[in-house]
Amino acid sequence: MRELIDFMWQRVRRDELFLEAAALSFTTILALIPALTVVVSIFTMAPGFEPLKEALLRFASENFMPVFSEAVSENVGQFVLHAGSMTVTGSLMLIVVSLMLVRAVDKTINRIWRGGKRRLALTVAIYWTLLTMGPLSLSLILWLTSRIITLSFFGVDLSFAQQVLYFCMPIAIEMAVVAVVFLAVPNAEVRLRDALIGAVLVTVLFELAKRIFATFIINFTDYQAIYGALAALPVLMIWININWFIILLGAEVSALLGLVRQGKEQAPLLFVRLAQLTGPVVAKT
Numbered sequence: 001m002r003e004l005i006d007f008m009w010q011r012v013r014r015d016e017l018f019l020e021a022a023a024l025s026f027t028t029i030l031a032l033i034p035a036l037t038v039v040v041s042i043f044t045m046a047p048g049f050e051p052l053k054e055a056l057l058r059f060a061s062e063n064f065m066p067v068f069s070e071a072v073s074e075n076v077g078q079f080v081l082h083a084g085s086m087t088v089t090g091s092l093m094l095i096v097v098s099l100m101l102v103r104a105v106d107k108t109i110n111r112i113w114r115g116g117k118r119r120l121a122l123t124v125a126i127y128w129t130l131l132t133m134g135p136l137s138l139s140l141i142l143w144l145t146s147r148i149i150t151l152s153f154f155g156v157d158l159s160f161a162q163q164v165l166y167f168c169m170p171i172a173i174e175m176a177v178v179a180v181v182f183l184a185v186p187n188a189e190v191r192l193r194d195a196l197i198g199a200v201l202v203t204v205l206f207e208l209a210k211r212i213f214a215t216f217i218i219n220f221t222d223y224q225a226i227y228g229a230l231a232a233l234p235v236l237m238i239w240i241n242i243n244w245f246i247i248l249l250g251a252e253v254s255a256l257l258g259l260v261r262q263g264k265e266q267a268p269l270l271f272v273r274l275a276q277l278t279g280p281v282v283a284k285t
Contacts (some may be wrong), residue, residue: 015112032099106185112252179195195256201253213238256275
């Protein structure tokens with residue numbers, strides 16, 4: 001186990017995951033509200049998507065820390081209300097800032113996978129899909145889940161099933177979204193099992209981090225006295241940074257599984273055994 005930890009630490013340092021996570025955190029803070037606004041505005045243009053819009057806003061609110069989730073929801077609502085009065089230049093700037101986040105994620109993940117350059121048309125298609133179809137699919141799943149939970153099946157009491165769904169569905173959605181990103185974004189061949197292993201790691205670490213961080217925020221309130229009205233900002237920055245590091249660590253594991261299996265990277269025995277779950281491992285020459 002010590003050898004495995006040392007191996008992963010060297011990879012984290014070599015790919016500068018801490019630095020990359022910090023850079024993505026800054027871009028996320030800059031693009032968070034505009035990106036949500038673009039997606040919600042798309043839903044607003046089609047009245048039939050109203051339930052999906054509400055599901056997406058509820059999901060975003062519930063997955064931010066309590067100290068600033070209300071502010072995020074309120075700001076998105078204000079942005080959407082004024083979106084119709086924006087000029088063409090303002091609308092373009094909104095989209096550009098949103099695409100900055102998608103591009104930053106694309107470059108960072110491809111650096112981890114050592115992916116080459118892709119054609120411009122394919123890049124545009126991936127960016128647009130991540131910005132629109134991703135939230136749309138997520139909202140649809142959330143809306144369908146909420147409908148299933150509120151209905152009874154042949155009159156049978158589903159209280160236990162409801163509890164299982166409430167607990168499992170957000171986790172399953174997180175895992176599926178991360179796995180799709182690991183499959184679609186890298187300009188390299190990624191096996192489904194590699195992406196799923198990385199997604200499972202990300203989901204487990206994310207759930208642990210969410211509970212640990214929430215406990216810390218509840219019990220350590222001195223930061224509010226130090227930062228005053230700006231107390232939410234450092235909390236937001238730290239939380240987003242933690243999440244991006246977890247995602248990049250999962251991407252690192254997924255990429256390493258492929259490299260180890262192809263004999264391009266030498267790894268500890270425990271990691272080799274993990275790589276063998278997705279296929280035969282070629283000895284490194």
